[in-house]
Amino acid sequence: MGILEVKGVNKRFGGLQALGDVNLSVEENIVHAIIGPNGAGKSTLLNCLVGKLIPDTGSVTFDGQSVLGRTPYEINQMGISRVFQTPEIFGDLTVFENMVIPAFAKRDGSFRMHAIESVAAEKDICMKAEQMLVEVNMQDKIQMHAASLSRGDKRRLEMAMCLLQEPRLLLLDEPTAGMARADTNNTIDLLKEIKEQRDITICIIEHDMHVVFSLADRITVLAQGTPLVEDSPENIRGNPKVREAYLGEAA
Amino acid sequence: MGLNKSDMTLLIVVAILALGAPFILNPFPVDSGMAQFNAGYPDLMQRFVIFGILAIGFNILFGLTGYLSFGHAAFLGVGSYAAVWMFKLLSYNVLPAIALSVVVAGLFSVLIGYVSLRRSGIYFSILTLAFAQMSFALAYSVLSNPKFNLTNGETGLQVYAGDPQIFHREGLPDVPHLFGIAMRDNFLELKMGGWEFTFNNGYYLCAIIMLVVFYLAIRLFRSPFGLMLRAVKSNQNRLNYTGLNPKPYTLAAFIISGMYAGLAGGLLASMDPLAGAERMQWTASGEIVLMTILGGAGTLIGPVLGAGFIKYFENIFSKINDNVLHQWFAFMPDGMEDFMVFIVHPFVGKGWHLTLGILFMLVVTFLPGGLVEGGQRIANLFRNRGKKKGDDDSYKPDPEHHPKETPHVAE
Ligand SMILES: Nc1ncnc2c1ncn2[C@@H]1O[C@H](COP(=O)(O)OP(=O)(O)O)[C@@H](O)[C@H]1O
Ligand SMILES: [Mg+2]
Numbered sequence: 001m002g003i004l005e006v007k008g009v010n011k012r013f014g015g016l017q018a019l020g021d022v023n024l025s026v027e028e029n030i031v032h033a034i035i036g037p038n039g040a041g042k043s044t045l046l047n048c049l050v051g052k053l054i055p056d057t058g059s060v061t062f063d064g065q066s067v068l069g070r071t072p073y074e075i076n077q078m079g080i081s082r083v084f085q086t087p088e089i090f091g092d093l094t095v096f097e098n099m100v101i102p103a104f105a106k107r108d109g110s111f112r113m114h115a116i117e118s119v120a121a122e123k124d125i126c127m128k129a130e131q132m133l134v135e136v137n138m139q140d141k142i143q144m145h146a147a148s149l150s151r152g153d154k155r156r157l158e159m160a161m162c163l164l165q166e167p168r169l170l171l172l173d174e175p176t177a178g179m180a181r182a183d184t185n186n187t188i189d190l191l192k193e194i195k196e197q198r199d200i201t202i203c204i205i206e207h208d209m210h211v212v213f214s215l216a217d218r219i220t221v222l223a224q225g226t227p228l229v230e231d232s233p234e235n236i237r238g239n240p241k242v243r244e245a246y247l248g249e250a251a
Numbered sequence: 252m253g254l255n256k257s258d259m260t261l262l263i264v265v266a267i268l269a270l271g272a273p274f275i276l277n278p279f280p281v282d283s284g285m286a287q288f289n290a291g292y293p294d295l296m297q298r299f300v301i302f303g304i305l306a307i308g309f310n311i312l313f314g315l316t317g318y319l320s321f322g323h324a325a326f327l328g329v330g331s332y333a334a335v336w337m338f339k340l341l342s343y344n345v346l347p348a349i350a351l352s353v354v355v356a357g358l359f360s361v362l363i364g365y366v367s368l369r370r371s372g373i374y375f376s377i378l379t380l381a382f383a384q385m386s387f388a389l390a391y392s393v394l395s396n397p398k399f400n401l402t403n404g405e406t407g408l409q410v411y412a413g414d415p416q417i418f419h420r421e422g423l424p425d426v427p428h429l430f431g432i433a434m435r436d437n438f439l440e441l442k443m444g445g446w447e448f449t450f451n452n453g454y455y456l457c458a459i460i461m462l463v464v465f466y467l468a469i470r471l472f473r474s475p476f477g478l479m480l481r482a483v484k485s486n487q488n489r490l491n492y493t494g495l496n497p498k499p500y501t502l503a504a505f506i507i508s509g510m511y512a513g514l515a516g517g518l519l520a521s522m523d524p525l526a527g528a529e530r531m532q533w534t535a536s537g538e539i540v541l542m543t544i545l546g547g548a549g550t551l552i553g554p555v556l557g558a559g560f561i562k563y564f565e566n567i568f569s570k571i572n573d574n575v576l577h578q579w580f581a582f583m584p585d586g587m588e589d590f591m592v593f594i595v596h597p598f599v600g601k602g603w604h605l606t607l608g609i610l611f612m613l614v615v616t617f618l619p620g621g622l623v624e625g626g627q628r629i630a631n632l633f634r635n636r637g638k639k640k641g642d643d644d645s646y647k648p649d650p651e652h653h654p655k656e657t658p659h660v661a662e
Contacts, residue, residue, distance in 0.1 A: 050492065076494035088492070092485040093478075101482055104475050105494040113503060115476035118253065122475065161493065 001064075003028040003201050004049070004169060009058030011044055011225075018044045019055065020225040026169070026218075031195055031202045033212045036222035042205045043085065045222070046173055049203075050082050051075045062169065073110050081162035085173040087154040089161070091147030095138060098146050098157055099129035099164060106165045128164065136160040136190065152183035156190065163194060170194075172204040176211050188214050213237070258469050261551060265465060269458040272296050273448045280445030284578070287570060290563055293437065293451035294522075298562045300454070300461040301518045306542045306554030307461075307468050308511020312504050313540070314549035315477060317484035321376045322363070322383025323539045326356040326509040328390060328531030330516025332401070335408045335526045342418035343410070343427050345434065345456070345521040349514065356513020357506055364505035368498065371487075383536055390528035407527035427521045429456060434522055453522045460518065464511060469551055471507070480504050512539075541607075545614055547621030556622045561607065568603035 002025035011019040018041045026032045034042055047053040049060055051072040060067050067075050076082075090098050103125045108114070120126065133139045136156050141149065146157060155175060162170055175191075176184040188211055195202060195215070206212045212219065212233070219236045221228040229239060236242055254262065268275060277291030290296070305327060313319055330352035337348035367378040395404030402408055410416075424433040434453035441448040471477050479500050482490050487497050520526050529535070538561065546557025576595055580588040598606045618624045 071496075072491040073494050073496050076492055082492050084492075088486060088489040090482050090485040090489060093481060097478060097481075100475075101478065101490070101495070102493045104479070108475075110494055110496040111499040113476060115471045115474045115507075116253075117475075118255075118470070118473040119475050119478055120255070120473070121253070165494065 002026045003063055004203065005059075005061045006045075006049070007059045007061075009045070009048060009055040009060065011041075011048060011053065011055050018225050019048070022058070022222075022225070022227060024220060024227060024230075026201060026203055028168075028201050029199055030217040031191075031204060031215050032218045032220070033216035034203065034205045034220050034222055035207070035209075035212055036228075038207075040222040041225040042222055043173055044225075046082075046171055046203075046205060049075075049171060050080060076105070076165070076167075077110055079168035080171060081165050081167035081169070082171045083155070083158050083162055083173065083175055085177055087151070087158045089146045089154055089158050091145070093146055094142070095133065095144050095146055095149070095157060096126075096129060096142045098161060099133060100125055102161045102164045103128050132160050132164045136163075152179060152186065155179070155183075155187065159190065159194075163198075166198075167200065169201045169203060172202065172206075174205055174207055176206070176208050184208065184211065187211075191215055252466070254466075254469060255473075258473070258551075262462075262466060262469060265552065265555070266462055269300065269462060270455075272299070272454070272458070273450050277446065277448055281447050282445060287575065288567060290567060291448065293435075293449055293454050295562065295566050296451070296454045297457050297518075297522045298566070299559045300457040301515050301522070302542065302558040302562055303555040304457075304461050304464055304518070305512055305515040305539055306546065306558040307465055308508045308515070309539050310543050310548060310550075310554040311468060311471060311480075311511070312508035313543055314554070315472070315480035315484065316501050316504050318368070318371065318501060318505070319376045319540065320367075320379040320505070320508070320536075321533070321540065322379035322381075322386075322536050323508070323512050324533070324535035325363070325383040325386040325531050326360055326512035327516040327519070327535065328386065328526065328528065329359050330356045330513030331520040331526035331530055332390070332408055332516075333513070334517040334520035335410065335524055338410045338416070338427065338520075338524050339408075339414040340417065342416050342420075343423065343425065343524070344418070345427050345429050345517075348427070348521055349460075349517040352513045352517025352520070353510050354513075356516065357510045359513075360506045360509025361502075364502050364509065368501050368505060380533060380536070383531060384533060387528055387531040387533075390531055402526075402528065404528070407525050409525050427453075427524050457518050457522070460514070464514065465551075465555070472551060476500070476503070541611060545611055545621055547623030550621070550623045553621050553623040560622065564603055564607050564610075568599050568606055569601065571599035573600075 004024070004026040006022055006024040009019055009022040010017070022045060034045065036042055044053065048055045049067065051067060051070050051074070054068060062075075062078055062080060065078065067078070090101065100119060107125065130139070130142070133142055136159070138153065138156060138160065141153065146154070149157060159175070176187050179187065191202065192215065194200060204215065216233050218230065219233055220230040221236065221242050228241060229236065231239065252259065273291050273296065275291070276296065277289045279285035279289050305323070309320070309323055333352040333355040334348035337351050341347055363379065363382045367375055367382065370378060390402040392404060394401040423431055427434045429452070432452050434456065435451075437449050437451045439450035441450070479495065482495075483497050483500055490497050516530070519530070542557035542561050543554045544557070545560060546555065547553025573592060573596060576592040576599070577588065580591040583591060596602070614621060614625075620627070
């Protein structure tokens with residue numbers, strides 16, 4: 001059994017069947033990519049995993065526990081972190097403060113009233129935040145406003161925030177969409193590093209085939225809300241059905 | 252004290268201003284023409300610090316989380332009623348009165364906050380406004396009938412000779428007091444040359460309490476809790492997906508802020524043992540919003556400055572009448588004098604709101620960061636003088652909320 005199990009999931013938006021009978025099993029400690037043309041339902045599927053949407057039917061379990069009916073913060077506390085299609089960070093706060101928040105969430109849970117001691121007095125938390133910033137090579141931007149970072153750095157920061165929580169499953173929704181080639185390659189390198197250095201399962205939605213084939217151990221192709229095939233990257237490359245549904249269109 | 256250097260400096264400066272206010276606010280000799288601009292009399296000084304407390308508390312909610320409550324005056328009113336009831340039932344000692352006003356306002360804000368925080372943005376503001384107007388209506392009429400008279404309606408709640416006052420003893424003053432020290436008495440009246448300085452018991456109690464709660468607010472601003480509140484304002488979505496539940500954070504901020512307002516209400520009643528429903532009206536809530544924005548929302552000192560600024564205008568500008576204006580312009584030829592009085596008249600006396608409105612518009616338009624931003628700009632101007640031209644002299648919002656002291660002596 002995989003760490004993430006999706007069984008018989010359906011989701012309709014009015015008359016539109018966004019997801020139709022989706023079954024998916026994500027093995028532990030691999031990179032599992034979900035690809036598919038625009039509008040295939042990739043983001044919808046991801047939203048069903050993190051509590052943003054509730055499927056009409058079917059089940060989603062993480063590590064044997066159902067995630068359905070739980071709120072996004074509860075699901076995060078179970079060990080699932082998410083990177084958004086457009087980076088979601090705390091723009092008004094500094095890079096350092098952005099990093100400290102997930103560290104507190106990891107240590108103290110979804111709410112704790114600690115209103116007297118200063119943030120600076122929490123030495124462990126601050127050190128953890130600084131270390132992670134060094135790891136992602138952003139230590140020189142530690143006092144910058146997060147909103148003033150470049151798009152690539154925002155993405156990097158968001159990923160660092162997720163990694164700091166040491167999630168068991170990291171979900172990425174098109175992490176390189178709209179990025180320049182250099183930034184895309186940086187992101188690939190960063191993800192490769194993460195994959196090698198940690199016990200972490202990564203589930204990535206991606207449009208860019210270069211990214212997918214550089215990273216993925218396993219690929220699911222989604223078309224019109226239904227998984228077409230699930231296989232290794234080599235086999236996906238050669239699969240005529242996939243070429244027709246997706247790769248042909250991209251080429 | 253657990254504060255970093257710049258916060259400590261700020262606290263010390265505020266302490267000096269607050270404790271030295273009777274001097275600082277009375278810069279003009281009593282019989283000079285400028286004496287009407289003196290603000291160093293007990294009643295007004297008490298208002299400065301009490302409304303300062305109110306604004307500090309409001310800023311914890313609005314400045315940090317961005318939730319704009321338009322009904323904060325309700326907590327002020329509730330605090331006042333609670334305090335006067337303590338005077339009526341126990342004694343004129345202000346300690347239990349102040350304690351109960353904080354507790355009651357806290358409980359009240361649990362209720363209002365829990366319901367209002369189900370919505371955000373404009374809907375939250377409208378809900379708080381609706382609650383405050385309901386409280387006003389309750390206090391003004393519903394809870395004041397012969398069978399059950401909690402608020403004494405239009406007249407306002409006050410202490411009568413027939414009230415129980417079970418702890419009242421012979422020898423204790425028949426006005427609000429702290430273990431026998433009457434709030435309205437002055438412990439020192441200094442006459443130096445043409446100057447007069449009044450040191451009032453009530454004012455110093457309020458000032459010390461203000462310093463304590465200001466210190467607590469600084470600690471809160473710098474704490475993980477304060478950081479989470481700023482995160483709520485910045486990006487609730489990210490907060491949710493970072494495993495944090497924004498609801499209890501905002502509710503806690505709402506309650507703390509309500510307790511600050513209750514404290515202010517209790518202190519108002521302790522200075523003058525009367526609680527009226529008009530204290531809860533929406534104009535009063537709006538005034539709190541104005542104070543905070545005018546001074547600089549989200550900064551530590553801004554709300555206190557804003558409160559001082561507005562209370563100064565309310566009390567000083569509203570007292571300038573046509574007689575005073577004629578005196579000012581007496582040196583002009585008669586026609587000219589009348590003309591000037593005619594021009595200035597709408598902006599003073601009862602028209603002080605007009606002046607305040609114009610000032611508010613100017614500040615919001617040109618200094619979106621409020622008076623604190625104005626102070627920072629002036630400070631930068633001085634700092635950059637002497638440096639080469641072309642240095643970076645533009646204003647930058649301070650990410651750490653370390654407002655520089657401004658030259659306004661509104662405290
Ligand atoms: N909240 C929504 N309401 C209505 N339709 C939606 C909603 N979200 C997505 N859709 C529709 O569902 C389909 C799948 O969308 P999405 O999951 O975003 O595709 P992908 O991420 O694969 O490009 C699209 O046709 C989209 O228009
Ligand atoms: Mg998408």
